[in-house]
Amino acid sequence: MKSDIEIAQQADVWPIDQIAARAGLEAREIEPYGYDKAKIRLDPKIKRDTKGKLILVTSINPTPAGEGKSTVTVGLADALQLEGKKAMIALREPSLGPVMGLKGGATGGGYSQVIPxxxxxxxxxxxxxxxxxxHNMLSAALDxxxxxxxxxxxxxxxxIWKRVLDINDRALRHTTIGLGGPTSGVPREDGFDITVASEMMAILTLSTDLMDxxxxxxxxxxxYNTDKEPVTTKDLGVAGSLTVLLKDSIKPNLVQTLAxxxxxxxxxPFANIAQGTNSIQATRAALTLADYAVTEAGFGADLGGEKFMxxxxxxxxxxxxxxVVVATVRALKHHGGQSLAELDQEDLGALESGLDNLKQNIRAMKRYGIPVVVAVNRFTADTAAELAMVEKxxxxIGATAVTADVWAKGGEGARELAKMVMEKAALKHEFLPLYQPEDSAIEKMTKxxxxxxxxxxxxxxxxxxxxxxxxxxxxxxxxxxxMAKTQYSLxxxxxxLGAPKNFTVHVRELVPKLGAGFLVALTGNVLTMPGLPKHPAAMDIDIDEKGRIKGLF
Incomplete structure (x- = not known):
């Protein structure tokens, strides 16, 4: 069986200008980054009448058994294309921390991948x-x-402004800076977050244009100053220079799927410590250019899904x-108490118990008044009885489950899912916000x-x-x-695991993110700088004399 990277390396890659043309972009609207990547800069003078349907892909609470949310996202978009519809994907960029650590990347898998x-x-x-x-220029200006x-x-x-690094490095969570005498700055306590937890990341993804x-x-x-009044970037006088550093980063990146x-x-931005969505500009571009814009929110519906809404x-x-709520039979059985070593064995009792997690995540999304489809990402060990139980x-609770086999079959394995998504997307609905702007912070968190x-x-x-x-x-x-919360549990x-009841969520700290426009509530022991596992993925990644990478998934 080929690995993900082997499949990607053997792909028929189209030049990026050909992909741009397929998307409906004119030559002046792209800035190529080599053969297969480009930045997008939509020309406001070009009138486009497309107002695409927006499809949000989320999942149950993730487990070590795997759910395959990004893989389903890619397979669904490819399937919509096979159904004769113009589809585009809007995804987040992967962080080097998880790539070199444990979680892995975010480009899908098997024959449902985004390349390069x-x-x-x-x-x-x-x-x-x-x-x-x-981010770190702002830290330097402050010090x-x-x-x-x-x-x-x-x-x-x-x-309250820490430094950042896009690598999992637990040794930098708490530091002391300014040591070394009078010429080395003012000594104080500091620390590092991972780059995806930076407010800069949240701002980039929520900004509508360069001036915003x-x-x-x-x-x-x-x-805060000695009078306990807030000190801002504007006070430090470096907002202009920081914007200059991000002038290209604000432009969305165009690539392609294997299909x-x-x-x-x-x-x-991560969904367990930030808002977990790709950029406003990326999603708007996809909606402007395609009949169906398929996007994704980080982790489960309780985190990325809620924050998207x-x-x-x-x-x-x-x-x-x-x-679309993605689930696997394996993950549901793990939520129901089955051990990882036994997940290939049929266990209807564990599955029935684990289905409570799926039901709660469905309820969470249906709360907003939007139709829900469950995509059961199929594994070879899944039995007919197990799949039927998930469907039932x-x-x-008012959702429709469709089995998809996208890892092995790509878009062809999601044709039925695509048809159901199109059917549900055509239904009229009324969006029901979870809370109102005037609600207090406590009311919002409680809801x-x-x-x-x-x-x-x-x-x-x-x-x-x-x-x-x-x-x-x-x-x-x-x-x-x-809400900055663990992704593994509701x-x-x-x-x-599963769907616990009558629990209390403990908020240990609140952090203002005025540029992003929200407050972060840190709960439990969620960390804004992860650490590496005992055997990080970085130990398995290598390159040969021809420049071919191996071990990257």
Whole structure:
């Protein structure tokens, strides 16, 4: 059996100008990055009448057994193309941290992949490097202001802007900087987040144009002064230079699938510590150019799905026409208590128990008034009885389950899924927001916990309560909420699989992200700088004398 990278390396790759033409882009609207990649710059003078349907792909809570959300996303778009529809994909860019760590990349798998797979999973067009540079330039400007007499009266004990790196490096979570004497800066505690957790990343993906990007960067709160008033990027005077560093990164990236379906890959905030969606510009471009724009939200419906609806939809001005919830029989059995070593064995009892997780994630998406389709990503060990049980469970709460075999068959394995998605997308629906802008932060968090997670309540630490009081004083307390929570459970405890009930989500800290336009609620022990596993993927990646990469999935 060929590996993902072997399949990608043997692909028939079209030149990017040919893919652009297939997407309906004119030559002046693309900036090629070599043979098979390009930046998109839509020309506002070109009138386009296409108003595509938006298909959101999300999933159950992920497990080590695998769900294949990106693979289904790619296979579905290829299948829509086979059905004679003009389709485009809008995905997030992979982070080097997971690529070199444990999770892997984000370009699909098997015969449902976006290519060039290796380039996308590594440096791609340099967007993440530019974001890292811009973020850390802001850090340098802040520390330089402290060193140069501290004209803004920054309280160095109340600096909330950390540095970032796009690698999993637990040793950098907590650091001390400025050591080495008077010429080396002002000593203070600091730390690193992973680049995808940076507010810069959230801002890039939520900005509508270059000037909106600059305006958002100006609003970033980096610290508080000695009077406990916020200090922003605008106060430091570097918003213009940071925008210059991101002038190319704001443009979406155009690539292709193995079946030559145009794909836009842009932005990459994690959904467990940020909003987990690709950029506004990428999704709008796909909707403008295609009949069906197939996009994806990070992790499960409780994280990426909820944030897509509550954070991205108001900015995008368009809700999904259909939501696809991806599940595998294997993952559902694991949620039901079956061990990883036994997942290839039929266990209807474990599957029935695990289906509670699927049902809660379906309820969460149906709460927004949008039709839901369950895509059962098929594995060879799945039995007819197991697949029938999943189908029956989905139907019992008003969803439709369709089996897809996209890893082995590509778009051909998702033809039935594509037909069902088109049928559901044609239905009239009324979008029902989870909360209103005027709701308090506590009301918003409570609604997320109760209606999306199926829990009982939230509990704020004393630190979070004090922070919320400060936010209220500053007029920030009614911003949308990004719940930073484990992806593995509906609760804030990664060990509670399935669909736990009557649980409380504990909020230990709140972080203002004024540029992005939301508050982050840190729950449980979720980390903004992951660590490497005992055997990281980086130990298996290599290259030969001809430049061929191996071991990259």
């Amino acid at each position: 797979m290796a380039d996308i999973n590594l440096h791609f067009t340099g967007d993440f490097h530019a974001l890292t540079a811009a 330089n202001s402290l060193y140069q007499g501290n004209p803004l009266h920054i309280d160095q004990r109340r600096v 990007l600059k305006a958002r960067i100006e609003k970033i709160v980096v610290a 030559h379906t145009p794909a836009i890959v842009h932005g990459g 509550d954070i991205k939809v108001p900015k995008l001005g368009k809700e999904p026409d259909t939501v 469970a989905a139907e019992s 997320i916990v109760q209606e999306i997670y199926g829990g009982a309540a939230i509990e704020l630490s004393e630190k979070a309560k004090k922070q919320l009081a400060i936010f209220s004083k500053n007029g920030w307390d009614k911003l949308p909420i990004v 609760s804030d405890d990664a060990k509670k």
